[in-house]
Amino acid sequence: MERRKFIRNTSTGIVAGAALWSNYALANSIFTGPELEPGTKKITILHTNDTHSHIEPIQGGRNDGRGGVARRAAIINKVREENPNTLLLDCGDIFQGTPYFNFYGGELEIKLMSMMGYDAATIGNHDFDNGIDGLYKQLPHATFDFVISNYDFSNTIMDGKTLPHKVIEKDGVRIGLFGVGIQLSGLVDPKMFKETVYHDPIEVAKDQARILKVEKKCDIIICMSHLGYAYKHDKVSDLKLAEATSDIDLIIGGHTHTFLDAPEIVKNAMDKDVMVNQVGCYGINLGRIDFYLNEGKLNNNQNTIYSI
Numbered sequence: 001m002e003r004r005k006f007i008r009n010t011s012t013g014i015v016a017g018a019a020l021w022s023n024y025a026l027a028n029s030i031f032t033g034p035e036l037e038p039g040t041k042k043i044t045i046l047h048t049n050d051t052h053s054h055i056e057p058i059q060g061g062r063n064d065g066r067g068g069v070a071r072r073a074a075i076i077n078k079v080r081e082e083n084p085n086t087l088l089l090d091c092g093d094i095f096q097g098t099p100y101f102n103f104y105g106g107e108l109e110i111k112l113m114s115m116m117g118y119d120a121a122t123i124g125n126h127d128f129d130n131g132i133d134g135l136y137k138q139l140p141h142a143t144f145d146f147v148i149s150n151y152d153f154s155n156t157i158m159d160g161k162t163l164p165h166k167v168i169e170k171d172g173v174r175i176g177l178f179g180v181g182i183q184l185s186g187l188v189d190p191k192m193f194k195e196t197v198y199h200d201p202i203e204v205a206k207d208q209a210r211i212l213k214v215e216k217k218c219d220i221i222i223c224m225s226h227l228g229y230a231y232k233h234d235k236v237s238d239l240k241l242a243e244a245t246s247d248i249d250l251i252i253g254g255h256t257h258t259f260l261d262a263p264e265i266v267k268n269a270m271d272k273d274v275m276v277n278q279v280g281c282y283g284i285n286l287g288r289i290d291f292y293l294n295e296g297k298l299n300n301n302q303n304t305i306y307s308i
Contacts, residue, residue: 037294041171043220044086045289046076049254050281051090052097052126053109058282067283071308073116075286080117083290085170088117091254092124092181092226095135097282105130106138114143120166122179122224123148124254128192132156147179147224150204152197165208167216173293176212179224180205180241182255201227201236202244209247220291220298223251229258229278242266242274249298250275250289257281262303263289275301284308 036042057068080086090113095106106127113121123146127135136157139146146162153159165178180201184193205223212218223241230237238253246269259280268274279285288304 036292039294041173041293042083042085043170043173043175043291043293044079044083045089045222045250045252045287045291046079046086047089047091047224047252047277047279047287047289048072048283049091049226049252049278050093050124050257051109051283052093052281053095053101053106054098054282055100055108055112058284063282063284067308069112069116069283072283072286075306075308076116079288085173087119087168087170087175089177089222089224089252090118090121091179091224091252091278092122093126093254093281094121094124096126096129101129105134107141110138110141114141118144119168120145120147120177120179120224122146122226122254123151123162123181124226125182125184125188128184128188131192132158132194132196136161147177148181149178149208150180150199150201151184152199154197155195156193158196165212165216167212167218173220174216174218176216176218176221177224178205178208178212178221179226181226182228201225202241205241205245205248209245213247219293220250221248223248225251225253226255227253228256229253229260229276230256238276238278239264239266242268242276244269245274246270246272248274249291250277252287252289253278259285261305275303277303279305 054067055069057065094109095101100108145166147166148162149164168175183198212221225238228237230239238251258278260278263275263277266274277287279287286306290302
């Protein structure tokens with residue numbers, strides 16, 4: 001099939017599939033949460049990770065029939081109807097895993113994320129699988145920002161194409177976002193990431209959290225991570241990042257394809273709770289965190305995992 005026609009037909013299929021799949025979302029009771037008390041504001045965070053070019057539902061194996069962009073889009077749209085104060089975030093490894101990436105080089109994945117209205121994404125190691133030039137080539141298709149704080153792209157074609165942090169305001173609530181990525185050396189061929197410089201994610205996270213909390217006056221601070229949930233050795237992970245930092249309210253992660261039924265609650269450097277969450281891989285699950293704020297103070301949160 002002609003390339004342009006294929007993309008157009010796929011996009012049409014997404015819309016049609018979303019309409020059909022809305023019945024699934026309703027049948028499985030989209031979580032609405034308690035009725036808000038006067039003065040309480042609710043911010044909803046939807047998140048994905050390691051979707052790895054899985055455009056269609058999985059065929060075969062234990063996850064046969066699960067996933068697919070159309071189904072995800074339907075649930076996202078339903079949640080937004082319920083709460084317009086919703087952010088949609090991705091934690092990297094958008095690319096690589098199906099023939100769609102081999103054929104289109106990531107164009108289809110980014111276009112579909114734009115159609116679904118992603119607000120931000122961070123960068124995973126597999127997003128360099130067509131080289132840094134291949135990643136750069138797909139940026140014009142993104143209506144969302146790539147947020148990565150510990151990769152220095154100064155001497156590469158990606159210089160100035162990402163943000164170290166981003167602030168989004170919803171219903172008067174300021175949500176601060178930053179991203180951290182895994183060490184690329186030893187994981188990715190150096191010719192793929194060229195002169196990208198990696199910085200210690202814990203030190204960068206401390207700095208970004210301070211900027212967002214103190215300078216940007218954010219009410220909620222979220223780290224989009226592609227470090228991995230946990231390791232048996234000393235390699236930096238989401239759990240270690242949570243323990244070593246302060247002022248971060250939520251770490252949503254990727255890389256290790258970890259399926260969590262609920263966020264892990266970790267005590268940070270100031271002995272305060274941090275939520276750490278990850279929703280597996282391949283678009284099988286969509287994560288949801290609801291923050292409840294009263295007079296600008298976080299006073300509750302709820303977690304939901306949508307099985308797609």
